[in-house]
Amino acid sequence: LESCEAVRSGFIFAWISPSSRLAGGEYFMGQAVDTLLEYISREDAYTIPYADVRQLQVAAINERFQERIGKIKLLALRAKEAEITEIKRLEDVVPLLLPHTAYKSYPESVLIEKRWDRLTKWLDTVATYPVDNVNLDGVDDIDDWVERLAQAGHPVGCSSGTTGKSAILVASRGDNDWVCKDYVVAAAWGSGVKPAQDREVFGTAVVIATVRNEAIGDALAAAYGVPGKGRFPYPVPPITVGSIARMVALRKAIADGTAKPGDIPEYEATSAARQKAMDDAVGICADALIEARPRSIFIIGMWASTYKVAEEIRNRGYCGKDFTGDNTCYIAGGLKGAKLPDDYREYIYETFNLDPARNFQMYGMQEIGSSMPRCREGGRYHIPPWLVCLPLNKAGDELLPIGESEIEGRAAFFDLSLDGRWGGVISGDRIRVDFGPCKCGAHTPSIRDDVVRYSDLEGDDKISCAGTVDAYVRRL
């Protein structure tokens, strides 16, 4: 991908900030933002004490606010409602943080009725740059729409809603460049393995096919992979936003009572074909890894799918002793509902002869561009200076006091790197964050490795006679 050229050509991170511009004629807008973004090229990106950047972060958020208020319509509306004209303290930005669900707030009917002009108009309410240059002629499904947006300079990211709408996250090309760079830097710090283009890169996860996810995979492959080898992609048809949208549309039609019985087996046949491809992929991937075993390997995956591949490798009679001791991996956190044995991590490490210390894990989310790599000694996710962590109360409307001890609350972040949309996001996660030094020696704020979704914590104990037709639609 073009956007990751900088990463491929020798990792010279010449970041040209889009925020450097004069505004208002009085002061140089973007200085604080630039200073903080430049940390990505510094040795102390993940170790600098929070106290050293705290004030600068507030100034930087204000810079972003002043730049964006006239551009992002939803932000302008929020600022007007909250009567905020300047960010002087971290508290001031709390009413301006957008819940992750804001990126799902498009009317569902536009997908079903294929109203791409309306969907584009919606996107324009959350985008920094006007989305008025997109050619919508002949767009048939949302995958086409996403492609046209990318062509017009608006790469769109998406999250998978397993039963509901996908979040649609508009970004800029600069955002994708940043994500590529950020992941490589974070991977190097978190795994302790320097990118030296000396290993074979394998994908062992089913990811949503978005420009962002592709770019991250390519960037890691470019940094760690043997030149010319590319990366082994997990051999399943990509999940596209369109495939998720079709499922959502069918669910909605069932709920409304307009779906015909014949529509359901048609969808289920597609699902069955997909499941078969997923099952086949495990064996194909296992074979490829067995073949590559004498060489250094970098596995990029998720726990559940990587576990299946590991099992298949063991079934074929191979295990840790057959692999080199130089392997590394980046396995994204969270089991996403998969049921695995308690020792699933050890099982995977043993299968690939992976030293757990060389394993890169990080905490991040589709809604923000930057990632938080896990340190090896403390096992905590470290927050770089360009990412501001704002621990909130569970309701998400108050900043918790930041002091000496670890704080438990709802995770919200202001990602100063975000260009194509507003950087302030409230997540659905419960975190424990400490703004003091970590056992590993790093002084950046860090998050304990026990992040959970509030929705998972609440469990199954809610019972109320008031409810929606969603309860009447069986999972597809």
Add this chain to the structure above:
Amino acid sequence: MSGETTPERADASTQAPIPVAFFVRGKVVAGDAVRHRSRDLGVDFATPEIDLNALVTPRSELPPLLDVPVKEIIDFLVECGERMDFETNPYMQEALEHTVKVNPLPRRVIENLFRSAKQYVSREMLTTSVEANFGNPAVLDGWVERTDVYGNKGALRAFPPRMVHMLAGNAPANALHSIAQGALVKAINVFKMPSSDLFTCVAMLRTMADVDPEHPVVKSMSAVYWKGGDERIERTIYRPQYFDRIAAWGGGEAINNVIKYLGPGIQLISFDPKTSISMIGAEGFQSDAVIDEIAELAAADATVFNQDACLASRFMFVEGERKGIEKFCAKLQERLAVDRFSASADSPPPPSDIRNEVETLQLMDDAQTWGRFDGRGLVVLTEEPVGFHPTNKTVNVVHVKSLDDAVKYVNVATQTIGMYPLERSTALREPLASAGGQRVVRLGAAAKIVLGGAHDAMFPLQRFVHWMSVEDATSGGLY
């Protein structure tokens, strides 16, 4: 509704856990062996360990109420109901003090619900309910002889079932409704209490035990708590050898858990999770006086339990002049912000997904709105129903060309349809029933009932009982 929408009480977790007592087959069980956290407000509480052997009555024992005539049961319930005023009943007072800590409804509303609970055990309500459900209520008291067209004789009895009642979390004091239902069918009852209403059921049962500790109604009742979905409990007791019926008020994950255990011999009677709506004809928007009147009626329907009730209206389909409809929206918003018997002027503000979607509709010029995201009433006027589920005193007024066009938005989850004027229902009630709707009422009367009617499109008591048949056939029949 998600628990995330309710306010946190910041000091909750630092306090000692609230003790929750159980009631098992007529006896109070105290203890603090098991710690829990309430779902809605995150308050810690402690319960005794559940003694499963004590909780489940073996089938070798006949139900305690079997030989007690329904009339006596009704007398007893009515007598107990008279003692349930929280002003004078210490159990109810204590229950109120604790309930306000775990339930998101405001104290004044909970007090009102406590005050009105005894209507569930009024003589009129109980008698009508039995008559409506059973035609001939004698089937509850004994074997009713019958003879078929061939002269074969038989006898039929509505035999007492063994039941688990999963009480609703959104309606404190409604436990008395379930107690009454369980008593009328002479069931052996286990009430599974919700974490937002852990005290009222036991307080009511203790009141009943004070009236007569040995009364078979009291001996037939148990009330316990376990965390919904706790497999250790549910996998053990949800078996047809122990229970015939599970009656559940509500839906979602709590019901999905139960469904796993259904099978031959154990049935679910579900008061399904419902959404209610209103339909207002053009007649409503023709004069300011009528607009004022219907805005008040509509607000009364929308605000029941601060809109956390199945019968609380959320979508209002309107036809007629735009100008009058806009006036109605403005007036409705004002009336949503009024203290009522079962609603408070201020409710917790709408959750963020509602705010996001409404802001989006505003930015895209798809909606006109009245009110703010402050829990004091928000009216969103659109041409099509919004994609979110309106809660926390949010009403989506949908301007349709004709009420006939609104029928397509009625579905299998639609319960109450408040109609103005009610006469319009004559033309609409069949299409509404076909779409899944269950109940048409006069606008403003969603929370009022005609005694002896169906509930959620069924007569539930008839489905609770174990219909036992004794037959002496000598001719006719199948073979």
